Amino acid sequence: xxxxxxxxxxxxxxxxxxxxxxxxxxxxxxxxxxxxxxxxxxxxxxxxxxxxxxxxxxxxxxxxxxxxxxxxxxxxxxxxxxxxxxxxxxxxxxxxxxxxxxxxxxxxxxxxxxxxxxxxxxxxxxxxxxxxxxxxxxxxxxxxxxxxxxxxxxxxxxxxxxxxxxxxxxxxxxxxxxxxxxxxxxxxxxxxxxxxxxxxxxxxxxxxxxxxxxxxxxxxxxxxxxxxxxxxxxxxxxxxxxxxxxxxxxxxxxxxxxxxxxxxxxxxxxxxxxxxxxxxxxxxxxxxxxxxxxxxxxxxxxxxxxxxxxxxxxxxxxxxxxxxxxxxxxxxxxxxxxxxxxxxxxxxxxxxxxxxxxxxxxxxxxxxxxxxxxxxxxxxxxxxxxxxxxxxxxxxxxxxxxxxxxxxxxxxxxxxxxxxxxxxxxxxxxxxxxxxxxxxxxxxxxxxxxxxxxxxxxxxxxxxxxxxxxxxxxxxxxxxxxxxxxxxxxxxxxxxxxxxxxxxxxxxxxxxxxxxxxxxxxxxxxxxxxxxxxxxxxxxxxxxxxxxxxxxxxxxxxxxxxxxxxxxxxxxxxxxxxxxxxxxxxxxxxxxxxxxxxxxxxxxxxxxxxxxxxxxxxxxxxxxxxxxxxxxxxxxxxxxxxxxxxxxxxxxxxxxxxxxxxxxxxxxx
Numbered sequence: 224x225x226x227x228x229x230x231x232x233x234x235x236x237x238x239x240x241x242x243x244x245x246x247x248x249x250x251x252x253x254x255x256x257x258x259x260x261x262x263x264x265x266x267x268x269x270x271x272x273x274x275x276x277x278x279x280x281x282x283x284x285x286x287x288x289x290x291x292x293x294x295x296x297x298x299x300x301x302x303x304x305x306x307x308x309x310x311x312x313x314x315x316x317x318x319x320x321x322x323x324x325x326x327x328x329x330x331x332x333x334x335x336x337x338x339x340x341x342x343x344x345x346x347x348x349x350x351x352x353x354x355x356x357x358x359x360x361x362x363x364x365x366x367x368x369x370x371x372x373x374x375x376x377x378x379x380x381x382x383x384x385x386x387x388x389x390x391x392x393x394x395x396x397x398x399x400x401x402x403x404x405x406x407x408x409x410x411x412x413x414x415x416x417x418x419x420x421x422x423x424x425x426x427x428x429x430x431x432x433x434x435x436x437x438x439x440x441x442x443x444x445x446x447x448x449x450x451x452x453x454x455x456x457x458x459x460x461x462x463x464x465x466x467x468x469x470x471x472x473x474x475x476x477x478x479x480x481x482x483x484x485x486x487x488x489x490x491x492x493x494x495x496x497x498x499x500x501x502x503x504x505x506x507x508x509x510x511x512x513x514x515x516x517x518x519x520x521x522x523x524x525x526x527x528x529x530x531x532x533x534x535x536x537x538x539x540x541x542x543x544x545x546x547x548x549x550x551x552x553x554x555x556x557x558x559x560x561x562x563x564x565x566x567x568x569x570x571x572x573x574x575x576x577x578x579x580x581x582x583x584x585x586x587x588x589x590x591x592x593x594x595x596x597x598x599x600x601x602x603x604x605x606x607x608x609x610x611x612x613x614x615x616x617x618x619x620x621x622x623x624x625x626x627x628x629x630x631x632x633x634x635x636x637x638x639x640x641x642x643x644x645x646x647x648x649x650x651x652x653x654x655x656x657x658x659x660x661x662x663x664x665x666x667x668x669x670x671x672x673x674x675x676x677x678x679x680x681x682x683x684x685x686x687x688x689x690x691x692x693x694x695x696x697x698x699x700x701x702x703x704x705x706x707x708x709x710x711x712x713x714x715x716x717x718x719x720x721x722x723x724x725x726x727x728x729x730x731x732x733x734x735x736x737x738x739x740x741x742x743x744x745x746x747x748x749x750x751x752x753x754x755x756x757x758x759x760x761x762x763x764x765x766x767x768x769x770x771x772x773x774x775x776x777x778x779x780x781x782x783x784x785x786x787x788x789x790x791x792x793x794x795x796x797x798x799x800x801x802x803x804x805x806x807x808x809x810x811x812x813x814x815x816x817x818x819x820x821x822x823x824x825x826x827x828x829x830x831x832x833x834x835x836x837x838x839x840x841x842x843x844x845x846x847x848x849x850x851x852x853x854x855x856x857x858x859x860x861x862x863x864x865x866x867x868x869x870x871x872x873x874x875x876x877x878x879x880x881x882x883x884x885x886x887x888x889x890x891x892x
Contacts, residue, residue: 258286261293276353277303292317305343305350312337332395344407344473374561378535382494389489393449396421405469411435412468421447429461432468439465452489458482464509475514481507497533502526504547516739521587523549536562542570551576551584553604565612575603578629590743592731595635600628615710618703624749631754637731639750642757648730648769650777660769660777668780672764675779675791678799680763681842685833686803688722689840692759696723696752697745723748726766771809772802773861788859796843797852800833813864820857820865827853 262285269280283297293316300309315334322329343350398419405412412434419428425446432439445456464479471477484504491498504526511519525548530541542556556570578598585593603625611617634640645663649656663669672680684691690698698721705719720728727747732740751757772782782805783791787798794802804826805812817823830853838848857865 261286265295273303278308278353279303288315289317291320291323302350302353305348307341308350309341310339311335314338329390330394332397333391334397335399335401337400338398339402340404342403342405344405344410374535378495378533381533382492382497385489385497385499386492389449389452389454389492392454393447394421395423396426410472412472414468425455432465434465434468437465439463452492454485454487456485458484464507475512477509477511477519479509480505495534497531499529499531499533501529501531512737513735514737516589516737517733517735518588520589520739523587525549527555529555536560549584549586551580564614567608567610567612569608570606572605573603575601575625575627578602578626586739589739590746592637592743592747593635595633596631597633597635599630599632600626602626602629610706610710612710615707618707620699620703620706622699626753629753631750639747639756642730642765643761650769650771651733657775658777662765662768668778669768670764670778670780670791672760675764675767676794676799678796678843679767679779679791679794679802681837681840682796682799682803682833683767683806684722684763685836685840685842686800687725687806689836691722691763694721694723694752696721696748721748722766723752723762725770726762727751729769730765770806772805773812774810774864776809783859785859786857786861787855795852796834796847796850797830797855800830800851801855803833804829812861816865820862822854 265282265285272278272280279299279301281297281299281301282295285293285295288294295311295314298309298311298314299307301307313334313336316330317332318327318330321327341350346352396419398416401416401419403414412432415431415433416428417431420426425444427442427444430441430443432441440461442459442461443456445454447454458480459482460480464481466477466479482505486500486502488500489498490500504524505522506524508522508525509519510522525546527544527546529544532539532541537558537560539559540555540557542554544555546553546555551573553571553573556568558566558568560566560568578600581602582593582596582598603623605623607619607621607623609617609619645661645665647659647661649659651657660666661669688694688698688701690701698719701721702719724744727744728734731747732744767779769778771777772779773785776782776785779791779802782802783789783794783798786802787794801815801822804815808814815822815826830851834843834848834851837843838845
């Protein structure tokens, strides 16, 4: 009763009427000045962006079109004293009322008319380099030492980026005449889309690419499903395959394909918990990058399914993730921990599969030595790797390879069993043919295993591959040590190659350091080692007769005569250790000597280290160790090379050149 009477009194006094009048008046005032409000906010934001990024943003006019649609006429974005980066004749964006009220960038529909993005790539005139600059108001600049805040800042950046991608891609688009162009002093490309329309049923459009005068087309279609937080994109190249623009010019990467399919699903999208599912597949993929291979990589079909988690503690690709290469599948796990101790964990597991699947799945155009090989049996491979990045010596590496009934049924293009017979090996240097070495007695410089001093053999095995006679071509401890040293130096300084790996590289592969060449090397080493194709003594015999030992000096006999004018059978211990020390950098043996012809002082430590290992392994006696001379006198043609003192480097350079490239197995027990 009291409530009803109060309401009656309020009505009688006209409070509701006054409130309604006031609200209507405010709405009218807002509509009258709304464009001025938008212009005011626009000017403030533009001033802030100019101060932070050095970008000038201008528009002839901004305001409302209708009730909840913002527009801008002749919008331009231009770095100070640089070419215009972006220009749009007319842009309109429609928002939900709630998002508009709270100024959230979550558009429902976007119209773009005559839009153009222009990138200038010249270093001096670049109009997009600000993207990669550290800005004076950036979080990192304000808090350079606050690790926790830095982590949260990165997490927030990732969250905003992913949120923006899903927000922008799930809007409806109406685009007329879009043009993207990139140019520098040596290159130009343009990507144009005459018309693009997207709706709840998806989108389909044709992209025209003009790259240095070469013109081709790509069909794009897909769907952005906002209710399921799902994005789907399909790309099909029309006509002859052409490399995707910009990648080759900027990254040295050529990418071509018939069709590419991509689907991204946001399972969870919260500031501190992002979970994504990323599924991709490709048909007739052609890749070229000098870092991968010196040939085109051709994959008939491939793909991956990644379940990704991103939070302030770690970035994760879950073990449910899979990769597929021409039908050969494996489960993948990758975790980068960032909260307490930075750590990297990597696991891969293929499960059991028929061994022939592996060789059939090898990309066309690569692994030429294994082309056509036929095998029997099954393989099951797994790898577990972990390292605390701030403690590189903490590396854990555990590869597990299980075979069942594995054997080589037929060799392909390369018969590795031929190593047991006489053959000729062609030597190339920087792609130029040098000579052909015959591995047999027709060659006057050939020396059989029993014609080479055991001191040379033992010194080289100790220096290059301490476990040579016991391993199957791989030395896990040496590899772990090499990875550890590379992490400490933050660059590649050690390889951890065994003698078997070096032999395979010299016989069958080029010297280019890239991913696929290394993979082929590992496969050949595994085949030779697991099948016992070549005896260890024969491997060493071939190795010692073909490796480079100086400028245009190949094989142990040439080396012994070049340095000491004697036969390999009669070298001394100090001469043998010297010969072993030359192998990592054969053309730079002069770096080991002072101008007066004596070995540099650091070589005494190396001599003693190798000799001590040889003593521990019973390769030399106490008497030989105690009588070791930590110097050698060159008596062969190499002595003449020491006369020209102008080519001698500084000591610091010399030590760096030699020690950074010594094989890691030298340091193992």
